[in-house]
Amino acid sequence: MIDRSRRSFLKKSAGATGLCFIGPSALLRAISPDEQGHPAGRLMPFPLASVRLGPGIFREQEQINARYLDSLAVDRLLHSFRITAGISSSAMPYHGWEDPGCELRGHFAGGHFLSAVALASASSGNTVLKARGDELVAGLAACQKKIGSRFLSAYPQEFFEHLAQDKPVWAPFYTYHKIMAGLLDMYLLAGNSDALQVAKGMGQWAQDFMGSFSTEQRQRMLRTEYGGMNEVLANLAAVTKEERYIDAAHLFEQPGFLDPLAGRRDELQGLHANTHVPKIIGAACMYEVTGDRRYRAIAEYFLEEVLTARNYAFGNTSFDEFWKTPPDQLAGTLAWKNAECCVAYNLMKLERHVFGWTGDARWMDAYERSLFNCRLGTQNAQGLKQYFFPLAAGYWRAYNSPEESFWCCTGTGVEEFAKFADTIYFRRGSDIYVNQFISSTLDWQDEGLVLEQVTQFPHEQGTTLKVKSSRPAPRTIHVRIPAWTTAEAAVKINGRPLDAVADPGSYLAIRRVWQPGDTVSIGLPMEVRQEPLRGDQSVAAALYGPLVLAADLGAAPADEACHIIHSGDTVPKNMPAAAPLPKVAASSDADAKQWLQVESASNLRFTAAGEGAAYKLTPMYQIGDQRYSVYWQMQDAKKQS
Numbered sequence: 001m002i003d004r005s006r007r008s009f010l011k012k013s014a015g016a017t018g019l020c021f022i023g024p025s026a027l028l029r030a031i032s033p034d035e036q037g038h039p040a041g042r043l044m045p046f047p048l049a050s051v052r053l054g055p056g057i058f059r060e061q062e063q064i065n066a067r068y069l070d071s072l073a074v075d076r077l078l079h080s081f082r083i084t085a086g087i088s089s090s091a092m093p094y095h096g097w098e099d100p101g102c103e104l105r106g107h108f109a110g111g112h113f114l115s116a117v118a119l120a121s122a123s124s125g126n127t128v129l130k131a132r133g134d135e136l137v138a139g140l141a142a143c144q145k146k147i148g149s150r151f152l153s154a155y156p157q158e159f160f161e162h163l164a165q166d167k168p169v170w171a172p173f174y175t176y177h178k179i180m181a182g183l184l185d186m187y188l189l190a191g192n193s194d195a196l197q198v199a200k201g202m203g204q205w206a207q208d209f210m211g212s213f214s215t216e217q218r219q220r221m222l223r224t225e226y227g228g229m230n231e232v233l234a235n236l237a238a239v240t241k242e243e244r245y246i247d248a249a250h251l252f253e254q255p256g257f258l259d260p261l262a263g264r265r266d267e268l269q270g271l272h273a274n275t276h277v278p279k280i281i282g283a284a285c286m287y288e289v290t291g292d293r294r295y296r297a298i299a300e301y302f303l304e305e306v307l308t309a310r311n312y313a314f315g316n317t318s319f320d321e322f323w324k325t326p327p328d329q330l331a332g333t334l335a336w337k338n339a340e341c342c343v344a345y346n347l348m349k350l351e352r353h354v355f356g357w358t359g360d361a362r363w364m365d366a367y368e369r370s371l372f373n374c375r376l377g378t379q380n381a382q383g384l385k386q387y388f389f390p391l392a393a394g395y396w397r398a399y400n401s402p403e404e405s406f407w408c409c410t411g412t413g414v415e416e417f418a419k420f421a422d423t424i425y426f427r428r429g430s431d432i433y434v435n436q437f438i439s440s441t442l443d444w445q446d447e448g449l450v451l452e453q454v455t456q457f458p459h460e461q462g463t464t465l466k467v468k469s470s471r472p473a474p475r476t477i478h479v480r481i482p483a484w485t486t487a488e489a490a491v492k493i494n495g496r497p498l499d500a501v502a503d504p505g506s507y508l509a510i511r512r513v514w515q516p517g518d519t520v521s522i523g524l525p526m527e528v529r530q531e532p533l534r535g536d537q538s539v540a541a542a543l544y545g546p547l548v549l550a551a552d553l554g555a556a557p558a559d560e561a562c563h564i565i566h567s568g569d570t571v572p573k574n575m576p577a578a579a580p581l582p583k584v585a586a587s588s589d590a591d592a593k594q595w596l597q598v599e600s601a602s603n604l605r606f607t608a609a610g611e612g613a614a615y616k617l618t619p620m621y622q623i624g625d626q627r628y629s630v631y632w633q634m635q636d637a638k639k640q641s
């Protein structure tokens with residue numbers, strides 16, 4: 001989310017433009033087959049209700065998140081909506097970005113919270129949170145009815161008029177998108193049909209409002225962050241089959257942003273990262289609902305470019321919330337303010353779309369990299385979430401407060417930690433794709449198939465699939481063989497080794513008539529390796545399999561204010577300067593095994609020979625309150641320009 005005080009920077013940057021796939025398969029439409037024969041038979045995720053997490057870190061983190069959601073009260077979430085609608089409320093409002101004086105109020109209270117409880121309802125059968133969502137939807141519907149113009153927000157319509165008048169205002173449509181998306185999730189995932197009616201009204205209002213301006217004026221208005229308005233309108237079109245919402249989505253497109261991407265040109269320098277990734281998710285949704293391949297080309301180019309030229313090793317991008325440098329030039333950008341967590345959340349949503357079109361393992365490799373390194377670990381034991389993810393040495397994690405922050409990243413965080421089950425398995429026809437190695441059970445009722453995945457990954461280098469029930473018909477199970485594994489990757493079916501395994505970075509297809517009791521054991525050896533920072537070969541991160549390893553640099557400051565931010569600010573006050581990167585007595589082109597040793601593979605403990613010191617390393621996601629460093633200064637300073 002862009003800081004309000006910096007909107008001027010955004011306006012000076014490229015003329016903004018802009019476009020979803022929340023995950024629920026109900027949104028996905030069959031698109032006519034393209035020349036490669038993709039989409040009529042496109043890969044689709046399973047409905048969330050078909051997959052349950054098994055024991056392990058993901059289920060533990062899901063439960064912590066659910067407890068946090070459960071701590072929030074519906075009448076307090078509704079307060080500003082009621083006041084705006086002219087309905088009395090004596091509830092104590094929340095603060096931070098939900099404060100009654102904040103221009104972003106409602107983004108979490110009526111948006112992310114609804115999406116998160118809908119996701120929790122579908123993915124873990126949480127009936128308490130579902131009831132909370134239903135109660136909130138009823139309250140929002142009453143507010144919309146009282147306002148009487150299909151409009152719904154926690155602040156007055158006048159904020160939207162400020163956009164047209166070029167008066168300062170934070171991001172009205174950003175918040176509007178979150179509320180519409182929350183309502184649509186409550187309909188799709190929790191079966192609340194009132195929520196769909198409220199969302200349809202909001203979509204109509206948005207179309208009427210934006211349609212009343214000239215193209216030039218609309219383009220000026222779109223320079224202000226508007227989230228994924230094109231995404232949610234495309235999804236509304238897919239759900240209702242009403243074409244007018246496609247027309248409405250077109251009103252939220254910016255040729256100034258999309259055209260260079262369609263021409264495969266990286267003109268991202270100067271743009272605010274989290275303002276722009278949602279627009280591309282919208283483009284992906286527009287491809288899925290219209291079949292227009294230009295949208296697909298935009299989404300594929302954008303994703304490839306960001307992942308190969310602008311990402312840090314742990315799977316996220318941005319410096320001070322922006323892309324401030326030319327492609328492949330991340331030298332000098334390691335800071336506290338790296339990698340806003342929302343950006344990883346949005347890039348992963350985009351990866352799911354593109355994977356669905358292509359079936360290319362690289363997108364699920366990328367998804368895994370982000371999931372394990374910059375999503376897992378960004379929630380503390382109280383369910384509080386991070387905003388930035390510091391990459392300069394010697395910093396530590398800081399989180400929102402329970403009731404006084406409500407950042408954008410609090411919002412995307414409560415969604416993420418409620419939907420770990422949504423990408424583990426995909427399907428095409430009767431085929432299954434095993435994308436992620438997470439303890440879980442898939443119950444595919446239409447096909448009479450139950451598949452259990454048993455694993456301690458990444459403490460275990462591989463996974464085991466157990467067929468619990470299956471019809472007696474041939475079926476292919478595709479298993480991702482990640483790019484990070486070695487030529488020693490091995491697969492056994494019922495204890496018998498396969499003669500050959502697919503190359504790392506692809507899917508292994510196993511076709512047979514599966515019987516209850518069949519077992520597939522997949523061994524995926526991990527190795528240590530190093531990856532340079534783009535544009536500076538003298539700086540590198542250490543990895544083990546998909547895991548980015550961090551040096552433990554000792555205890556973080558004891559002051560609670562350094563760890564929990566009791567306001568809408570996103571950085572603790574009085575931050576010290578970063579420490580120098582730890583130095584390694586090895587050159588940039590060295591084999592990482594020269595300086596990095598595996599102390600315990602099952603406990604994921606490592607040691608590094610630093611210059612004058614030895615360091616202990618753990619996977620980044622296990623770093624709690626310690627100071628850490630993800631990057632290392634290699635011995636030869638072959639800095640590239």
Ligand SMILES: [Zn+2]
Nearest residue numbers: 001342408409
């Ligand atoms: Zn954010």
